[in-house]
Amino acid sequence: xxxxxxxxxxxxxxxxxxxxxxxxxxxxxxxxxxxxxxxxxxxxxxxxxxxxxxxxxxxxxxxxxxxxxxxxxxxxxxxxxxxxxxxxxxxxxxxxxxxxxxxxxxxxxxxxxxxxxxxxxxxxxxxxxxxxxxxxxxxxxxxxxxxxxxxxxxxxxxxxxxxxxxxxxxxxxxxxxxxxxxxxxxxxxxxxxxxxxxxxxxxxxxxxxxxxxxxxxxxxxxxxxxxxxxxxxxxxxxxxxxxxxxxxxxxxxxxxxxxxx
Numbered sequence: 001x002x003x004x005x006x007x008x009x010x011x012x013x014x015x016x017x018x019x020x021x022x023x024x025x026x027x028x029x030x031x032x033x034x035x036x037x038x039x040x041x042x043x044x045x046x047x048x049x050x051x052x053x054x055x056x057x058x059x060x061x062x063x064x065x066x067x068x069x070x071x072x073x074x075x076x077x078x079x080x081x082x083x084x085x086x087x088x089x090x091x092x093x094x095x096x097x098x099x100x101x102x103x104x105x106x107x108x109x110x111x112x113x114x115x116x117x118x119x120x121x122x123x124x125x126x127x128x129x130x131x132x133x134x135x136x137x138x139x140x141x142x143x144x145x146x147x148x149x150x151x152x153x154x155x156x157x158x159x160x161x162x163x164x165x166x167x168x169x170x171x172x173x174x175x176x177x178x179x180x181x182x183x184x185x186x187x188x189x190x191x192x193x194x195x196x197x198x199x200x201x202x203x204x205x206x207x208x209x210x211x212x213x214x215x216x217x218x219x220x221x222x223x224x225x226x227x228x229x230x231x232x233x234x235x236x237x238x239x240x241x242x243x244x245x246x247x248x249x250x251x252x253x254x255x256x257x258x259x260x261x
Contacts, residue, residue, distance in 0.1 A: 008094055009184045010063040010199045012208065016055050017181055023047045024111070024155060031152055039225045042122065042131060046219050049115045049133075052108060054212055061204060064197040065094060071101035078102065090173050094188060103162055110158065114151045121145035126232035130224050 009017075027044035030037040059068040073081075078098040084090050090097070096104060119133050123140025134140075166177045180186045 003187050005185045006094065006188050007184060007197075007199065008065050008186045009181055010066060011184065012054075012058060012062065012200075012205065013066045014181055014184055016051055016058070020048065020051050020055075020111075021159075023051065024159065028152060028156060031149070034231060035229050039228045042118075042127075042134075042228055043220075043223070043225075045115050045118050046131070046133065046223065048111055050212070050215055050219055052111055052115075053215060054208070056108070057211070058208065061200070061208075063199040065096075071096035071098075071104065073098040073101055088172050090169070092173065092175065092188065094186065099165065103158070103165070107155070107158060107162075110151060110155055114148065114155060117144040117148035117151060121148050127228060129232075130228035132222050133219065 023044045027041055027048065030041035030044065033041065058066055061067075064070060081091060081098040085099070093100075120137045120140040121142065121144045122130075122134045123137035124142045124144065125140070128135040128137075170176055170178075175186070
């Protein structure tokens with residue numbers, strides 16, 4: 001059976017994919033640091049949010065294989081695909097396979113939660129003046145910091161599973177998904193390649209580009225790296241909370257007094 005090359009991933013989807021991967025890596029490396037590293041961490045978080053907002057919208061109006069309708073499968077289809085994988089005979093899909101679609105959705109939800117908890121934790125540390133999104137969190141929550149760290153570790157686990165799955169797919173299905181996400185094309189059976197689904201129009205791309213620029217201006221327009229690079233002075237309420245916490249720790253260390261007999 002002869003093969004042919006077919007267009008699958010449009011340029012916006014490919015740019016999103018590699019930009020998101022780089023942003024998540026930067027955010028992970030700079031997590032828990034201060035100064036310039038913290039600025040990069042917050043900037044990477046803002047960029048992740050911008051990319052996700054774009055991709056969610058593109059999932060409804062983008063090119064055919066980039067739309068959610070193309071890769072959100074029923075549970076029955078997903079289970080059937082799992083059975084094929086167990087037999088080492090996975091079915092070929094032009095776009096995302098059912099497991100790939102589940103991974104996309106899981107990553108999107110996890111990353112949105114990661115950004116939200118990070119902004120709340122930054123607000124609790126007094127960085128509201130550094131970025132409007134942090135200010136929008138009000139006083140934030142220090143508890144979100146622990147959740148943020150846990151989600152960050154979980155994201156890296158998911159990323160590792162994703163990379164392993166891509167390698168396994170190449171090994172058993174002989175399909176190079178990395179090259180496809182770089183070139184935008186897949187080599188498929190001629191019958192599948194004959195179904196050519198055109199990419200989104202130039203007008204639609206132009207509209208999305210304008211929306212992305214507007215969103216970027218809103219997210220980064222009042223982004224103050226100087227403030228974010230400087231440890232903020234805690235407010236009176238924060239100081240009181242810290243003092244109460246310290247006092248509780250000290251009391252916990254004092255042994256109980258015994259009553260003399």
